[in-house]
Amino acid sequence: MSTLAFTQEKNRTILIVDDEQPMRELLQLYLSTDGYHTETAVDGEIAMTLIRHKKYDLVLLDLMMPKLDGFDVCKAIRNVSNVPIIMLTAREDTIDKVVGLKLGADDYMTKPFEQQELLARMESIFRREKYLQEDMPVANQPIVSNQKIDYSYDDLRMNIQTHQVFYMERELSLTPKEFAILRLFLSNKGRVFHREDMLELLWNNRPVNDDRTVDTHIKNLRDKLSQAGIPGQDVIKTVWGTGYICNETT
Structure with a gap:
């Protein structure tokens, strides 16, 4: 079965x-x-x-x-x-x-x-x-059942229920993996994610050319954010030798 x-x-x-x-x-x-x-x-x-x-x-x-x-x-x-x-x-x-x-x-x-x-x-x-499609637990925070979750970064907004991402009034077309990556960072601002962390959370920790896979998806997501008008490197910053981070907006 x-x-x-x-x-x-x-x-x-x-x-x-x-x-x-x-x-x-x-x-x-x-x-x-x-x-x-x-x-x-x-x-x-x-x-x-x-x-x-x-x-x-x-x-x-x-x-x-x-x-x-x-x-x-x-x-x-x-x-x-x-x-x-x-x-x-x-x-x-x-x-x-x-x-x-x-x-x-x-x-x-x-x-x-x-x-x-x-x-x-x-x-x-x-x-x-x-x-x-379910409420994704935010790192080091309790899960609140039946809570509608909306993540944002300046004018970038993510709607979990509809799986949509908007910048200003423009909707971004993201692949499921790009959506997952963006959600991970927007829901954990200020936390550095090692590539190994991302592989475990989003790729089920599978053995591949790991660094290249993660970096390529990050680059694709950054490019789409930049095309929409928000610098992708501002949303997801590289921590050299470590991984990536989404900083709190000011």
């Missing part, structure tokens, strides 16, 4: 984007045995057509495909949706992984991979998603 009880209850649907039929069928087998619904796309163009007309809970996206490669598809998805993306690649080049993260992927896996690792990565993403 699957351990992802909350996943099955929500009837999550996963879009598999891969041009190789054996891989699509293998992924469908992996996911169906664990209670997921699946749909497939053989190339990036078909994937984008599906994503524009239907809501998915997660996308498994192959990197090397005809017509549109995984990088182009990831970028196109992020223009229309914040759906979590796990990028799949047969290449172990670090640069590919970094580019994928910069374009908005939430995670990546190198082929071949084990079924249980894939399911664990997916479970981690859904657990964080569920975690963000």
Whole structure:
């Protein structure tokens, strides 16, 4: 029986984007045995057509495909949706992984991979998603049940109930991971977070190129804040040799 009880209850649907039929069928087998619904796309163009007309809970996206490669598809998805993306690649080049993260992927896996690792990565993403939908405990402070939580930094405001972030009157389009990072810092102003802290809290402490993963997501978030008009380096400051901090506003 699957351990992802909350996943099955929500009837999550996963879009598999891969041009190789054996891989699509293998992924469908992996996911169906664990209670997921699946749909497939053989190339990036078909994937984008599906994503524009239907809501998915997660996308498994192959990197090397005809017509549109995984990088182009990831970028196109992020223009229309914040759906979590796990990028799949047969290449172990670090640069590919970094580019994928910069374009908005939430995670990546190198082929071949084990079924249980894939399911664990997916479970981690859904657990964080569920975690963000509930009241996130502020470090060293008691949890107040049924309390509406609103975090802010000057004119930057976060609405937990609706999963929206605004600067002035403009809404920012953040990925689930970027939302989680921003919430972590806004709810713990003045606290320095080591990269290891963030991996434990937001990535389930998984063994990857840790520093690069955290730094890339921080950079993406800062860029979006800067594009909206608030300097991202002001909201999340680098503590050299240690980690990151969100200072109290004055």
